[in-house]
Amino acid sequence: MQFRTVVYVLFAIFGYATMATAGDNWPEFRGPSMQGVSDSTGLPIKWSETENIAWKTKIEGRGWSTPVIWGKQVWMTTATEDGKQMFAVCVDADNGKMLRYQKVFDVADPQPIIALNSYASPSPVIEEGRVYVHFGTYGTACLDTDSGKMLWQRRDINCDHYRGPGSSPIAFRDLLIFHMDGIDVQYVIALDRATGETVWKTSRSIDYSPHDPDLRKAYSTPLVVNVDGSDMLVTTAAKAAFGYDPATGKELWFVRYNGYSNTSRPACDDTHMYLNSGFGKADLLAIPLTARGEIGAEQIRWQFGKGVSTKPSKIVANGRIYFVADKGGVLTCLDAKSGESLWMARLGGNFSASPLLAEGRIYFSSHEGVTTVIEEGPKFKRLAENTLDDGFMSSPAVSGRALFLRTRSHLYRIEE
Secondary structure, eight states: OOOOEEEOOHHHHHOSOOSSOTTTOBOSTTOTTSSSEEOOOSOOSOOBTTBSEEEEEEOOSBOOOOOEEETTEEEEEEEOTTSSEEEEEEEETTTOOEEEEEEEEEOSSOOOOOTTOOTTOSOOEEETTEEEEEOGGGOEEEEETTTOOEEEEEOOOOOOOSSOOOOOOEEETTEEEEEEEOSSOEEEEEEETTTOOEEEEEEOOSOOTTSOGGGSOOOOOOEEEEETTEEEEEEEETTEEEEEOTTTOOEEEEEEOSOBSOOSOOEEOSSEEEEEOOBSSOOEEEEETTOOEEEOGGGOOEEEOSSOOSSSOOEEETTEEEEEOTBTOEEEEEETTTOOEEEEEEOOSBOOSOOEEETTEEEEEOTTSEEEEEEOSSSOOEEEEEEOSSOBOSOOEEETTEEEEEBSSEEEEEOO
16 A cells, blocks of 8 residues: 655645745744745845845844744744743734734743743744744743734643743644643643643653653654544654644554653654654654554664754755754754765754755754755755854744744844
């Protein structure tokens, strides 16, 4: 039997047609493809603080969430340095004017976070008329995008993140789905997008009690794929990855590994899913999309363990997989079928942001504020290096012919 796999695009995720095209909107963390791939053309390759900057807007507070875009609005989240106030921010996509800087939650006693994180790292989800902002254990809310009115909120979906929130929500049909993998409890939950009520909640099925609490947490964002007509939610957690029916939360499969604090998002192509085992020693695993039950070593197509990223997600394109190491910026290109390294190249710098693929080019943005643009292909070819004044922790977004890049302090619209 031939299996046909489709990663959900914009219309399938949100379940209705819209006047805007996928190239105009960036509805979640890694865009309409869920994998950092844009169908836009004419994006800039070169820029600086004085070149190809349409506008630059300061974003107060501290937040690493990726901007999401619908029509003429760009939304993101931010928080005070101490985490006691959390905000939703809306900027006009055309001119960079601040449209809304709205406090969503007050937090009396936020947990400590590490220096590489923020209290506003999870990215929003946006659709026509509504934006969903998520701050992990501190709360989830749905806002009207015209008025800013809070349509619903949840403050009772909790875990101990220990290092701060990180996992972003996704939209699937009428559900908002996200991970809550803490040092105390580990589960996936789906809310009704219209009301915020819980539709299903599934605890991770493996036994975490033998593991140190610090090895039980994770920060990854799930991915929805469709395999031969059936939907599947692919999620990576500490010590194991899981597949679920996204409509019901029923577990379909799991695979064990040794990693924890997983941040890199799963990816897939037509035949395999590519899972990152997380911190400790990051390995990349290739597993057939058709695997079910407890997946043993005999079902793992290949495993690669040299220079695998722990925070940035990967790009899968044309039978190749690209990822950049967090520290030192070594970029690796693998053959997706065999798992063999095709080439490695040093970009330099340190990375948390996930890359972007558009028009045969891949964009990698570093903590140091440098975005390296390479040609997607079987050999390494550097096309440009572009530097902005502050570093990147959030991932890029795209609308039309423009890149929207959020540094630690500003949001930029970059366009030729």
